[in-house]
Amino acid sequence: MCRPRILAISALALLLFSCAAALSQSLIPDPTAGAPVGSAPTGGWRQMDAKGNPVRPQWTVAQAADGSLCVLSRTRLEGDSYLFHTFEVSGPFEVRFELLTGPSTSQRGLGFGLARGNPGLMGNKSLYMAVLGNGFIGQNDGTYWRPLAPYNPNTWYQIRLLVDPGIGGAWFHLDGHLVFETPLALSTSVYEENAVHEKNLTEASHSRSSRQISFVLYFNNGGGTGEAVTVRNVYVNHAGVPSAPKNVTAEILDGRVRISWLPAPSESTAAFRVYKAGRVVAQVPASTSQWEDRDVQPGHAYAYMVRAVDIAGRESISSWPAAVVVPVKPSSLPAWAASGGAFDLVVYGGTPGGVAAAVAAARRGSRVALVSPTKRVSGMMGGGLGITDIRYRRSASGIFKEMMSRMLAMYREAYGADSRQVRDCSDGFWFEPRMADALLENMLAETPGIAVYRNCLLQDVETVPLWRFAGASRRVTAITARRPDGTTVRFAAGVFVDATYEGDLAAAAGAPYRVGRESRSEFGEEYAGVVYWDWNTMELLPSSTGEGDRRIQAYNYRFTLTNRPGNRVPIPKPPSYERYLPIYRNIARDVREGKISRISQVIYFGPLPNDKYDINNMGRYWPSTDHIEENYDYPEAPPERRAQIAQDHKEYILGLMYYLQNDPELPEDFRKDALQWGLPKDEYTESGHFPEQLYVREARRIEGRYIFREQDARRTEKTPRAPVHFDSIAVADYPLDSHATRKREPEHPEALEGFFYQPRITVPSQVPMRILVPKDLDGVLVCCAVSATHVGYGTLRLEPVYMAMGEACGAIADLARRRWIPTSRMPALPVQVDLTNKGALLTYFHDLEATLPAFAAFQLLGTKGFFEDYTARPADPADKATALEWLVKLFPQAADWKERQSGTASAEGPLTHGELRTWLHSIKETALRSVSAGSWIPSSAKPDEALVSRADLCSVLWRMIP
Incomplete structure (x- = not known):
């Protein structure tokens, strides 16, 4: 058997064995006890279907091949059948049993778990696991099946679940190895949890008792096509250890980290132990609920867990971890730079592309000012987009690849190389927003030569005319930005980079730009203009006219949800809730008609570390998180109007979530499923746990020396490759796509106008330097709102490509400084040599390693x-x-x-x-x-x-x- 990797939680296996030896009396009888072979289990074991109705017994006592007694059923005999037993506990408990896998790893086998009430309803399930038909034992938290550990056919496995209801967690062991920890959240309302938490905060000093909690242990024979499912030796015991502390938080102070927690109600707790990187770093009395770690270094990541210790010296299981990234202290600005000044390069825009441009130029020796219109510099990466939009990870290169490598290193440093967090971060490409924000801030702070100016909104752009200058008639020489207090700051430079998602600087300088969609006839693009796309065939429907217009693909917020108890904040009801109810009520209608049955069919859940999810629009369904048609005037709108549009999007999304959790038109099971989710307490702590950055998928597209179009990301007629660009400075690989531009139309019930997603026709492409250089302007480059058609922009509008283009802008700017070459006249070859010497891609290959000398x-x-x-x-x-x-x-x-x-x-x-x-x-x-x-x-x-x-x-x- 291929063993699962062991999670590093010290002494946990020994604890389980000692508990099993000390406590042999099960809280429920084994299902074979007192029942003859061939009969249904007795002793309080019951059977029912998924709706809670009694069924003809499908589970019977049988004799295994080795002569032992077991319980046997077959998958999908007469619909799902649950075998279950109820028990009550007041603290941590342990569930143990053995299961026999079927003859094939390609068929679904036994389902099992814990519930609070009827186990057939998804909203009641606290823990839902199964022997899957993909060769893995997996778990489903209401979003998708997560493979946990591989299994072999016709093999007995020992299952052990260690559960602490106090912190809402379960630890899954397979044959003595800890494989996975997961929240017990499906049966717990985020609103109930918040009320209990507030009560605990006020009554913790007065009450030390624990309430009884009722659980259901269940086995399920759903799925599969008649395979045998077999279980034996079922036991449920008190774990014999104290409850773990709740609500552990880590707060960065000046040169130290403060760890705080809420003790579980217990008279037997004698002390608390604080763990850091898997080892004990402190033990404090039971009367203490915080500790400060002074052994921390800037730029490093640390994760802390706390355990309770009772008077007998027994440890609880670990609390949920709390982690921080200690910031690098940036160099103080020289006196001359405090109020702006002259730089080699000025980057305007607080985005990852802007960070890449600034870092690339500063590492090459340029003096750089990064001017952000907001407090943040992390853009969408720190604004919720944690599931990196990249098709082939070999296309990652340069500063973006460095960032992903450092992200992986941070998770390893904080949680350990064998941790679930490291596995869940997917080599650093899937990350929590706060981790991206911290890493980008540290990359700026540790790079000499970068001055960062925050909350400086562009007010004016200064240009000078150029006479007899081929390729440009004006040059950008300075910009002025306005601070929140009304004061202004002026920045002069030889080169400017527009790193905004909206193209604000280049547009203010007079660069021509495009808004909306080109017609099919303008560039011969198949997916241009008005399109209706079929999800099933991935082809255009006959009603696609290809007419151009100024419609903009929909925006949303890539907000974050979690179902981890102790880290959830309830979804607030927004002021404009009633305004959007007519839209939301389409969901109740679709539930009644059987089109959908759970929240994960309305919104998309992208899994991140620490039981968080990157929430995105569900492309095949509406209404979802895209606020379609409500962004048309955003690209050219003034800041005040943009803020209003952003607020409307926020309230629409919060209202959608509130509706899914609370509206009585929705079935109770649907609402229970939705109620497990809350906003994460440890994300976006300065903005109500909701991101500040609106997901501006597309706004202005600044016209450059070349317009990237659909054909540039498709195979040529003669080769499998996309067209070659002599001046390539990056690669793009994401499928050509667009989100919807119109709401659902009665005459098109199954297709949202404007939406398409084309992985089948898209191939990795070269990104020409010419799309970074605005037409008729010198001294300014663009790394986000680049020169492309609406369709072509679909493969460029991703953060990895923005960062690659930003890095190229930084390299161009530095070469312009050192060689005294205007940006509008910069030849491609020296830029390409400079970039490739630092590991950047110009050409994509499936089989080329960056470490190869050639x-x-x-x-x-x-x-x-x-x-x-x-x-x-x-x-x-x-x-x-x-x-x-x-x-x-x-x-x-x-x-x-x-x-x-x-x-x-x-x-x-x-x-x-x-x-x-x-x-x-x-x-x-x-x-x-x-x-x-x-x-x-x-x-x-x-x-x-x-x-x-x-x-x-x-x-x-x-x-x-x-």
Whole structure:
């Protein structure tokens, strides 16, 4: 068997074994007790269907192959059947049983868990697990099935659940190994929890008793196609340990971290132990509910857990962890920079793309000002977008890739390499918003040469005319920003980067821009203009006219939800709730008609570490979180109107959540399912636990030297690759898409106008430098609102691409400073060399590692059209025919020389190093006499008879690029 990885919680396995030995009396009888083989279990065990109705017994006592007694059923005999038993506890308890997997890992087997009431209703389930048909034992918290541990067919497994109702957590063990911890939240209302929490805060010093809680242990035979499900040796026991502390928080103070907690009501608690990185760092008396850690370092991440210790020395299970990232203290601004001043580069926009531009330029030696119109600089990454929009992780590069690597390192440092948090962060690509915010802040603070100005809203842009200057008629020289107190600050620089999602700086400077959708006829784009798209066929419906307009794809907030008890804040009822009720009531109608049955069919849950979810629009359903049609005037609106639009979006979304949890038109089970979710207490602590950044998917698109369009992200007619761009500075790979531009229309009940998502036609593309350079302007670059059509922008409008384009802007700005070259005249080659030397991608390959010595060569030659598909095959021998083609692509003057070589015996088969040297000398003498000699032909230490690999050939040609 492939064992699951063990979670690092010290001494927990020993604790379980000692408890089992000490407490042998089960709170419920084994289902085989007192019942003959072939009969239904007795002793309080009952059977019912998913609706709570009695059923003909499907669970019977049987004899296993080894002679032991067990309980047997088969999946889907006559619909779902639950075998269950009720028990009461007042503190931590343990559930143990054994299950036998079926003959195949491709068939669904036993379901099991804990409930509060009828276990057939999803809203009553506290814990829902099953032997899945994908080879894993998994868990479902109401959103999706999460695979936990692989299993083998026809194998007995020992299941152990350690449950602490006080903190609302369950710890799942398989064959003695701790696999997973999960909230017990499905049966717990966030509103009830909040009321209990407030009561505990006021009465903790007066009451030390614990109330009895009723649970249901259940087994389920749903799913599958008749496979046997078998259970034996079922026990439920008190765990014999104190309840863990609740509501543990970690707060960053000056040079220290304060950990606070709420003790569970108990007269036996003698002390509390604080754990950090899996080891005890403090023990404090039971009368204490906080402790300060002074052993912390800037830039590091720390996670803390607290355990109660009773008078007998027994430890509780761990509390839920609380984590912090200690900020790096930024260098103080020099006196001259306190009120603006002159810089090499000014970046306007508090976004990850802006951070990448600032960091890239400062690391190269430029003096940079990052000016943010808000307090935050993390944009959507710190605003809830924790599920990174990236199709192929090989497309991650440069500063964005560095950020993902550092994110993974932070989770490892805080929680441990084998922790669930590390697994859930998916190599750093799935992260909590506060972690992204902290990391981006630290990247700025630790980079010398960056001055950050917050809450500075653009007021004016200064330009000067350019005479007889090809490519631009005006140059941006300075900007003025307004602070909240009404004072202004002026920034002058040689280069400016517009890093706003809206293109505010470039537009204010006079750059032309586009808003809305091009017509299909303008650029020949299949998905341009008015479109109705079929989810099932992924094709356009006949009513798609392709007419252009100024409609904008919908915005929303990528807010965060959690079902972890102790970290949930109730959803407030917004002031405008009644205004949106007519929209929300479509949901109740769809529930009645059987179209949907749970909250996860209304909103999309993207799983993040620590039981948080990135909430997004459900593309196939409306109403969801997209506030369609309510953003049309946002791109060109003044700040006051934008703030009003953002507030409307916030209230619409909060109202939607409040409706899902409270409206009596919805079934009770639906509402219970929704009521497990709350806003996270430890996120967005300065804005009511709701993000400040509206998800502006698209606003202005600044017109540049090239307009990126749909065809640039689709295969060419001749090759599987997207079109080649000689000036590529990044890659994009996300599917071309657009969110809806109109609400549901009666004549189109199954398609929202404007919505499409096209992974089948989209391929990784090259991002040309020309889309960063506004038409007719010098001294300003754009990294977010770049030059593209509405359809083409779909593959560019993602944070990884924004950061890659921002990094390119930073490199261009620094080269402009060092070489005295205007940004509008900057050649692509030096920018490309600079970027690839630092690990950035220009060309995507499925099989190329960034650590390969020839990495930069493959990247740059990809901009010359050397590769017809997405495979580099660096270790493969280079054949002569390919070498001839590549030489002519690099040196068109050698076309006649190639014709003389083609068709000869010497032009067939693999190429040797001796032959390559001979060819290069021949080209030099016959076709390239005007090229100076010297080191034109790269030297090689490899013998003449050695075969040339594709990596060798690329390395040679890369060094020969004119």
